[in-house]
Amino acid sequence: VTHLVASVLIDFLRAAVEAQVQVDAIGQGAIFALMAVGIGLVFGVLRLVNFAYGQLIMAGAFALAFASDKDWPVWAGIVLCFAVVLALSTAMERVVFRPLRTQSPAVMLVATFAVAFLLQSVALVLDTRDNTIGQPAASLASLNRPWVIWGTDVRKITVVAIVTAALCLVALVLFLGRTSVGLQMRAAAMDFQTARLLGVRANRVIGSAVFLSGVLAAVVAVMLTVQQPLVTSTFALKETIVVLAGVVVGGMNRLLSATLGGFAIGYASGLLGGALPTAQSQYLPSFLFGLVILILIVRPAGLFAGRRGPVERV
Amino acid sequence: MRDIRTGVQLGGPAALVLGAMALGSLASRSTEIYFINALIAVSVVVAIYVFVGNSGVVSFGHISFVAVGAWAAGVLVVPVADKPATMPYLFGPLQDAHVGNVPSLLIAAAVGCVFALVAGLPLMRLSGLAAGIATFAVLEITNNILRYYEKVGPGLNVFSSVPETTDILQAGIAALAVIVVAFAYQHSRFGRQLRATREDAAAARAVGISVYRQRLIAFGLSGGLAGLAGGLYVHLLPLNVDFVYLDLTFITLAMLVVGGMTSLWGAVVGALAVSGLDSLLAEAENGLSIAGVTIDLPAGSRLVVVGVLMAAVLIIRPGGLTGGRELSLPRSRRRGAATTEGTRS
Numbered sequence: 001v002t003h004l005v006a007s008v009l010i011d012f013l014r015a016a017v018e019a020q021v022q023v024d025a026i027g028q029g030a031i032f033a034l035m036a037v038g039i040g041l042v043f044g045v046l047r048l049v050n051f052a053y054g055q056l057i058m059a060g061a062f063a064l065a066f067a068s069d070k071d072w073p074v075w076a077g078i079v080l081c082f083a084v085v086l087a088l089s090t091a092m093e094r095v096v097f098r099p100l101r102t103q104s105p106a107v108m109l110v111a112t113f114a115v116a117f118l119l120q121s122v123a124l125v126l127d128t129r130d131n132t133i134g135q136p137a138a139s140l141a142s143l144n145r146p147w148v149i150w151g152t153d154v155r156k157i158t159v160v161a162i163v164t165a166a167l168c169l170v171a172l173v174l175f176l177g178r179t180s181v182g183l184q185m186r187a188a189a190m191d192f193q194t195a196r197l198l199g200v201r202a203n204r205v206i207g208s209a210v211f212l213s214g215v216l217a218a219v220v221a222v223m224l225t226v227q228q229p230l231v232t233s234t235f236a237l238k239e240t241i242v243v244l245a246g247v248v249v250g251g252m253n254r255l256l257s258a259t260l261g262g263f264a265i266g267y268a269s270g271l272l273g274g275a276l277p278t279a280q281s282q283y284l285p286s287f288l289f290g291l292v293i294l295i296l297i298v299r300p301a302g303l304f305a306g307r308r309g310p311v312e313r314v
Numbered sequence: 315m316r317d318i319r320t321g322v323q324l325g326g327p328a329a330l331v332l333g334a335m336a337l338g339s340l341a342s343r344s345t346e347i348y349f350i351n352a353l354i355a356v357s358v359v360v361a362i363y364v365f366v367g368n369s370g371v372v373s374f375g376h377i378s379f380v381a382v383g384a385w386a387a388g389v390l391v392v393p394v395a396d397k398p399a400t401m402p403y404l405f406g407p408l409q410d411a412h413v414g415n416v417p418s419l420l421i422a423a424a425v426g427c428v429f430a431l432v433a434g435l436p437l438m439r440l441s442g443l444a445a446g447i448a449t450f451a452v453l454e455i456t457n458n459i460l461r462y463y464e465k466v467g468p469g470l471n472v473f474s475s476v477p478e479t480t481d482i483l484q485a486g487i488a489a490l491a492v493i494v495v496a497f498a499y500q501h502s503r504f505g506r507q508l509r510a511t512r513e514d515a516a517a518a519r520a521v522g523i524s525v526y527r528q529r530l531i532a533f534g535l536s537g538g539l540a541g542l543a544g545g546l547y548v549h550l551l552p553l554n555v556d557f558v559y560l561d562l563t564f565i566t567l568a569m570l571v572v573g574g575m576t577s578l579w580g581a582v583v584g585a586l587a588v589s590g591l592d593s594l595l596a597e598a599e600n601g602l603s604i605a606g607v608t609i610d611l612p613a614g615s616r617l618v619v620v621g622v623l624m625a626a627v628l629i630i631r632p633g634g635l636t637g638g639r640e641l642s643l644p645r646s647r648r649r650g651a652a653t654t655e656g657t658r659s
Contacts, residue, residue, distance in 0.1 A: 049443060099629045106372045109446060110571050111628045113374075117564045118621030125614040237560075241450065248447040285458040289451035297436045300444045 008277065015275035020153060025270030027158030029263040030165035031223055035243040036262020037172065038216035040255045044189035045209045046097060047105060049252075051112040053217060054240025055119035056092075060085040060221025061231040062123065065135035077137075082218040088119075089214035093206065101206075123233035137225040157226045164219060169259070172212070176255075181208050189255075242269060245292045251302020260304045265292075319642060324497045326641035327582040328490055331356060334586060335486035346482060348596075352589035353485035354546045356582055357492045358562075359569045361539035363581035364496050365532045366570065368505055370512035371441060374563055375433070375449030378456035379537040381558035382429050383422035383544025385460055388473040391418045391549070396475040403464035415479045419488070419545040426541015427534050434533035438526050441515075453563065461555045472552040480550040488546055492539045496578055504531050512576075561617075565592070568624040574634025579641040584634065588620060595619055 015021060035053065042050050063084040067077030096115055100108050127135065146153035176182035181204070187195040188205045196202055224236060243262050250261015268291065272284050280287075295303055331353065338349025362376045390413045392400060397409050413421065437448050461470060468474075499505045508528040511518040515525055547553055565588070573584020595616040627634060 049446075096625055096629065100632070103628075103632050105442065106370065106575070107571075107628060107632050109372055109443075110567060111625060113564065113567065114571075114621055114624040114628065117568075117617060118625060121614055121617030121621055125612050125618060128614060129612065241454065245447050245451060248443055252443060282462045283458060286455045289454045289458075292451045293436065293448050293455075296440055296444050296448050300440050 008280070011277060012275050016271050018275075019150070021271060021274035023154055023158060024274055025267045027155070027161050028270035029267035030161045031220060032239070032243050032246060032266025032269075033259050033263035034165050034168060034216050034220050035239065036247045036250070036259050037169070037255065038213035038220070039243065039247050039262075040252065040258035041185075041209045041213045041216075043247075043252055043258070044255060045185060045192070045206050046101065046108075047192075048097060048108045048112065049244065049248075050213075051109070051240070051244070052092060052116040052119060053213070053243075054236040055116050055123070056085050056089055056214065056217040057221045057224065057236040057240070058123060058231070058233065059088050059119065060218045061137060061225045061235045062126075062135065064221065064225050065137035065231040068137050069135060078222055081221055082215070085218040085221060086211065086214045089210050089217065090207070093210040097206075097210075098203075101202075120233050120237070127233050135231050136229050137231050157223060160226075161223050164223065168216065168219065175212075181205070185209055242266075242288065245289065249292055249295050249303055251305030253302065253305055257302050257304035261302065264303070320501070322643055323579070323640045324494070326579055327493050327497075330582055330586055331486060331489045331493065335482055338482040338486075348589070348593035350480060350482055350485045350550060352586055352593070353482070353489045354480070354543055354550065355566065355569060355589045356489040356585040357485075357543035357546065358540060358566050359573070359581045359585040360489075360492045360496050360578065361536045361543060362566060362570055363575070363578060364499060364536035364539060365529075367576050367578070367581065368500060368508045368512065368532055369529050370576075371529065372446045373449040373533075374446060374567070375452040375456075376536065376540050377558050377563045377566065378433075378453045379426040379430050379540035380544035380547065380562070381456055381460055381555070383426040383541030384473075384548040384553060384558060385467045385544075386425040386541070387418040387422040387545035388476050388548040389467055390421060391415065391477060392473070392475050400471070400474050401464070401468050403469075404467075405465050408466070415477065415549065419542055419549075422545030422548075423538045423542040426544065427538030429541070430537020431530065431534040434530045434537075438529040438533060441525075453559070457555060457559050468554070470555065472554040473548055474552050476548055476552065478549060478551070480546045485546055485550075488542060492542065493578065493582065495535070495539060496581075499532070499535060500578065504528060508532050564617075565620065568620055570634075572624055572627045572634055574636035574638040576633075576638035577636055577640045580634050580636040580638055583636055587635065588623070591623070592616060592620060 035057075039050055039053050042048060060081040063081040064077050067080050072080070092115060096111055097108070100111050103111075146155045147159075148154075176186055184195065184200045184205050185208060187198070188200055188202070192202070195205075220236075224239070225231060228235070242265055246261045246263075246265030247258045248261070250259070250264060251257030265288070269284065269288050272287055273281065276284060276287070299305070334349055334352055334356075338346050338353070341349060358376075358380060361379075362373065365371070365376070366373055389401065389404065389408055390411055392412075394410060394412050397404060433452050437445065437452070440448050460467060463469070500509070507518070507523045508531075510521075511523055511525045511528060519525060544558065547557070566585075569584040569588040570581055571584070572588055573582070574580025599612070599614075599616060631637065633639075
């Protein structure tokens with residue numbers, strides 16, 4: 001048995017260091033990091049884990065599929081995607097999160113779970129009206145073609161994902177660090193009550209956080225539809241569950257650690273997906289979530305959560 | 315007076331189950347299945363309640379105990395002669411093993427309990443968000459392994475040639491048994507200690523309660539009850555691994571939340587109310603006519619309505635339909651909640 005485990009491990013490591021696997025894993029990590037930021041931003045101000053985040057992305061993907069079905073130009077599809085996702089995330093905040101703001105975390109968690117399944121079942125009803133499951137969103141499909149660099153297939157979308165993620169993160173850091181609303185959001189994430197006493201408007205801060213996380217969801221929707229052009233009602237569901245686990249594993253209390261957690265789990269799942277032998281690759285979720293449990297037991301506060309010192313939460 | 319109050323707390327849920335059993339046995343064959351489903355749902359939701367309600371820790375993982383219960387019972391009751399055809403890759407000992415209906419249910423409960431205890435050993439150290447995500451991870455892993463590991467079951471295929479023995483009587487008796495166990499637990503010292511940790515973990519620790527041990531006991535117990543419900547499911551219909559996954563997790567959590575997370579009464583009311591509504595909507599999806607008006611809902615709108623209901627209940631009544639309180643006689647309220655043990659103040 002030891003011999004078998006060792007040989008599997010060696011095969012895995014040999015496959016994992018290949019440039020192809022690494023590039024794909026980093027690309028997946030970049031997209032997951034963006035989703036982690038979207039979840040982490042809302043958690044910072046609301047202390048709410050948004051299970052329905054994936055359904056925002058799914059809605060955006062349906063908007064893109066709708067636009068490509070109607071033969072709209074690509075930019076119009078992307079505009080529609082942003083409009084739908086932002087409207088939906090704002091509505092979600094107004095109708096569900098705002099009334100529940102004072103409730104216990106358990107109630108809020110279950111509430112977002114309910115919203116997630118509500119949106120998913122709405123999508124299923126809309127999706128299956130024409131008796132086909134899934135709509136293709138083909139607008140940006142050309143990005144799926146690879147560039148060959150030193151014998152490695154680098155799909156254009158991988159580069160786009162990494163660059164977009166980097167740009168979004170820089171913009172976000174500037175926003176949080178240099179603007180008044182950003183400062184207020186950081187203050188609210190640190191201590192909501194005190195921030196309110198000092199004149200931070202709760203609704204405005206929460207509204208901006210929800211808006212920003214909606215923008216990120218729309219960006220992710222555009223990029224995910226390039227990789228998986230068939231949009232179904234469970235679009236982005238698996239990814240969201242994995243990212244949620246990653247965010248908690250990274251550490252929810254700071255945006256940075258949450259983002260790193262999202263990147264790490266995307267990278268790990270890309271690595272496992274690319275390097276596991278075929279016989280084991282169907283057990284990828286088990287490996288991934290086993291790792292999640294393991295890390296949570298060792299570091300329940302989060303892998304990247306700072307141990308001591310001044311805590312900056314957003 | 316206290317005895318009456320305690321009796322009402324057990325009698326109320328039990329009476330509801332008996333009522334559902336009576337209605338179900340009067341109903342036609344095609345309607346009876348809805349009642350059987352509702353009664354099994356009571357078992358699942360009460361099982362989840364034993365842990366979630368008493369500990370205050372949300373678990374998304376209980377359906378994995380239902381799943382292993384279903385797998386254990388399903389693999390063991392299929393006649394030995396049918397196994398090579400339906401489950402060709404089973405482990406040797408499992409291929410030759412065969413038990414009857416009732417033993418298979420007991421084994422399902424035992425397997426669910428052991429699995430929950432083993433999973434709980436590390437997981438119960440966690441609380442809050444980390445616990446929620448970790449239980450979700452258990453669900454994902456269980457689903458993934460049952461889906462592809464064909465040495466322990468049919469993999470992606472449905473459980474065929476399982477004798478369909480779950481009827482209204484079995485489902486009802488099981489629901490009653492689960493309710494009695496849950497009631498006995500929450501009135502035992504273990505249950506009370508766990509409820510103390512729910513209200514204030516620090517204070518509970520200060521009086522010498524081990525949060526970890528109490529949560530583990532409840533987790534194991536509720537895993538056993540959930541396993542039993544899984545056994546009932548596999549005897550009811552040919553199910554596959556997707557049946558015991560996210561949709562069932564959602565609908566059972568919805569039942570618990572709609573009823574009221576912190577009381578046995580809430581769990582039973584929620585399970586029966588949502589099941590009833592769900593059955594009505596399922597009929598409506600096939601075209602239902604009430605008093606000459608035909609309602610024909612598009613397929614899948616069932617979950618939409620349940621989702622709206624769950625969100626609405628959370629927003630309007632965060633405590634659920636019962637407010638998370640046990641059933642009490644109208645007069646006993648006057649004596650003040652402070653003396654009513656076992657109810658949530």
